[in-house]
Amino acid sequence: MMNEELSQEILEHLMHPKNYGQIDPHNGVGMGYDAKTNEFVIIYLHVTDARIENIGFATNGCQDTVVLGSMFTEMIKGDTLPNAHRALELMRAQMKEANASQQACAEMVLCAFEAAQQNADARAQGDANPMQKNAISQSCTLPKE
Amino acid sequence: MDLFQYKHEQWLSLLFGSFATPDAMLKSELYEFAKISFRHLKWIARHYKNHNRYFHFRHDAIPIVQGDTHSLYDSTQALLQTREIDDAALSERIQSDEHYMRQVLRERCEHTKHKHPITAFERHMHYPDKILERPQRDALIRFLFEESYKEYELILTYFYMQTYTDSIAHYEVFTDLIDESYYHLQAFGNMMSLMGILSLPREVHELSYKVGDMHTFILKGIDEEHVAKEECRALADAVKDPELSAFFDCINAQEAYHIELMKRLL
Numbered sequence: 001m002m003n004e005e006l007s008q009e010i011l012e013h014l015m016h017p018k019n020y021g022q023i024d025p026h027n028g029v030g031m032g033y034d035a036k037t038n039e040f041v042i043i044y045l046h047v048t049d050a051r052i053e054n055i056g057f058a059t060n061g062c063q064d065t066v067v068l069g070s071m072f073t074e075m076i077k078g079d080t081l082p083n084a085h086r087a088l089e090l091m092r093a094q095m096k097e098a099n100a101s102q103q104a105c106a107e108m109v110l111c112a113f114e115a116a117q118q119n120a121d122a123r124a125q126g127d128a129n130p131m132q133k134n135a136i137s138q139s140c141t142l143p144k145e
Numbered sequence: 146m147d148l149f150q151y152k153h154e155q156w157l158s159l160l161f162g163s164f165a166t167p168d169a170m171l172k173s174e175l176y177e178f179a180k181i182s183f184r185h186l187k188w189i190a191r192h193y194k195n196h197n198r199y200f201h202f203r204h205d206a207i208p209i210v211q212g213d214t215h216s217l218y219d220s221t222q223a224l225l226q227t228r229e230i231d232d233a234a235l236s237e238r239i240q241s242d243e244h245y246m247r248q249v250l251r252e253r254c255e256h257t258k259h260k261h262p263i264t265a266f267e268r269h270m271h272y273p274d275k276i277l278e279r280p281q282r283d284a285l286i287r288f289l290f291e292e293s294y295k296e297y298e299l300i301l302t303y304f305y306m307q308t309y310t311d312s313i314a315h316y317e318v319f320t321d322l323i324d325e326s327y328y329h330l331q332a333f334g335n336m337m338s339l340m341g342i343l344s345l346p347r348e349v350h351e352l353s354y355k356v357g358d359m360h361t362f363i364l365k366g367i368d369e370e371h372v373a374k375e376e377c378r379a380l381a382d383a384v385k386d387p388e389l390s391a392f393f394d395c396i397n398a399q400e401a402y403h404i405e406l407m408k409r410l411l
Contacts (some may be wrong), residue, residue, distance in 0.1 A: 006283045011268055014290050015344035022203075038365055042350065058350045060298065063290045066347070 010067055017066050019073040023056035027123055029131040030115025032108040036139035041069055042131070043112040047120050050081045057112065062140075065105040072109050081117070088113060104140030111136050148228050149189050149200040156182040158207055158224045161345055164334035165265040168214050171253065175221065176331070178246050183327075185239050190308045192232050202301050202349050214261040218254035222247050265338035272340055272389075281384050288380050289337050292373070296330040297346040299323075302354040318409050325403060329396065363410050370407065374400040 028045035039061040046054040055077050057069045072091060076084040088110050095106040111134045119132035159182050163175035193200045225247045227240045270286060277285065300323055307319035337343045356362040374397050381393035 005279060006270070006286055008268065011270070011286075011342065015266075015268075015342060017347055020347050040350075040352065042352075058348065060350060060353045063287060063294075 013067045013070040014063060017070040019056050019070065019077060020066075021056050021058060023054045026054070026056070028116040028118075028120025030112045030117065030119050031131055031133040032111025032113075032115060033133060033135055034104060034108060034139050035135050039065070039108065039140070041065060041108040041112040043073070043109075043116040045113075045116040045120055047081065047117075052076055052079055052081065052084060057109070059108070061105060061108060062101075064102050065108060068106050069109045072113070076113075084113070100138065101140040104136060104138055107136040107138065146205075147200075148230055149186070149193060150204060151228060152182065152186045152189055153202060154204050154207055155224045156186055157204065157345060158221060160330075161207075161334065161343065162217055162221050164331070164338045164343055165263050166214055166217055166261065167264070167338075168257075168261045171214055171217070171261075174249065174253070181242050181246070185242070187304070187308075188235055188238075189230065190304070192230065192235060194308055196231075201351060202305075202354065204348060207345055213263060214257070215254055217263065218250050222250050222254075225250075264341055265343040267341040269341040272336075275386055275389065277384065277386070284380060284383050285336075285389075286340065286342060288376060289333050289340075289342070292376075293330060293333040293337060294346045295369075295373070296326045296333065298349050298353055299326040300330065301349050302356070305354040306356065306359075315410055318406050321406055322403065325399060325406075329399075332392070332396075360411060363407050367404050367407050370400050370404045 023044045023046060026044040026046045028047060029042065030045070031040050031042045033040040039059070041057060041059045041061060044056040044058075045052065055073045057073050059065050059069055068091075072087070075087050079087075091106060092110060095103050098106070115132040115134040118134075119129060122129055122132070156179055159175050159179035163172050163179055166172050166175065190200055192198075225243045227243045230236045230239070270282060272282070272285070303319045303322045303326070307316055307323070310316055310319065334343065377393045377397035377400060381390040381397065384390055384393070
């Protein structure tokens with residue numbers, strides 16, 4: 001995605017990331033993080049009757065992460081959870097063609113979404129955990145030779 | 146709105162207003178006013194700390210000025226609305242500065258007949274007077290977005306650490322690091338403005354600046370400086386323009402010295 005020439009669409013996400021920042025109210029918060037680099041994505045979810053009423057994200061990651069977070073949240077906002085999962089799997093499949101760094105960026109976004117949902121489910125069961133944190137399996141830092 | 150948040154937004158508005166304007170005099174004035182506003186922010190943070198009050202770097206959407214420099218004068222003045230703080234001397238100082246800034250901007254607006262159009266947000270992606278191939282241009286744009294956010298994040302992180310450190314030696318290092326990042330942010334912001342891609346940095350999450358383990362943070366920060374150095378060097382090679390290459394080589398050398406400064410924090 002970000003290897004492509006910079007389009008006006010990507011520039012828009014860079015200049016004005018969609019759904020950026022904490023939302024209130026929210027009933028699920030999840031973090032996807034890269035333990036090696038300390039980069040993270042946090043997703044705030046407000047779900048009602050299996051529909052994503054609102055969603056926000058925050059990150060200290062690179063611009064690829066910002067663009068992917070902006071695009072993904074925009075894609076699933078207002079949609080049902082099953083559809084959001086289909087979008088997640090589609091994005092995961094598409095990112096297999098990307099380089100390791102971009103895969104890690106995308107994985108942080110997707111991991112954060114899954115964690116936010118887990119947190120929402122746990123809260124619904126009475127768990128007081130304010131945020132579910134899930135580490136990504138592959139860092140964007142390549143191992144030193 | 147909380148005074149610290151209000152001052153943070155005012156600082157950003159003045160600073161990015163200075164990047165946005167093509168009018169050299171207004172650019173210089175707004176930049177100096179932003180520096181004054183940043184000092185206010187620092188003093189307010191210290192006041193909060195001394196009174197065991199919490200501050201954060203959240204901010205609301207800051208309107209981006211479109212149109213011309215007169216709109217910029219108007220919107221900037223609107224953000225200079227003095228608020229009280231329970232420290233008489235500090236309150237008086239801030240009120241006096243803000244009164245002066247409002248006065249200067251009002252007079253400039255009244256006496257400046259020529260309205261300069263603001264093109265900082267028009268997305269033309271062209272660097273004036275430079276011939277850049279598309280891959281070079283895209284590499285430059287990606288670098289500017291990446292690094293302008295990082296410099297802003299570093300300013301806030303060092304600011305936070307500086308507020309809470311008890312070490313004079315550390316305080317001095319943080320002052321240097323903030324000054325350095327401030328210069329980089331200014332340079333990158335003005336370049337983004339020239340290319341029509343200026344935007345306010347996204348909000349910095351508190352997990353970025355509330356650092357639990359200083360030693361690990363500094364070690365990772367040094368790693369990041371090495372990466373930034375490499376990116377500067379690669380960009381200096383890629384842009385194939387003597388002026389831009391010299392600039393990025395200079396930034397590369399500055400990053401090298403940041404590593405030395407950061408080592409003093411270990």
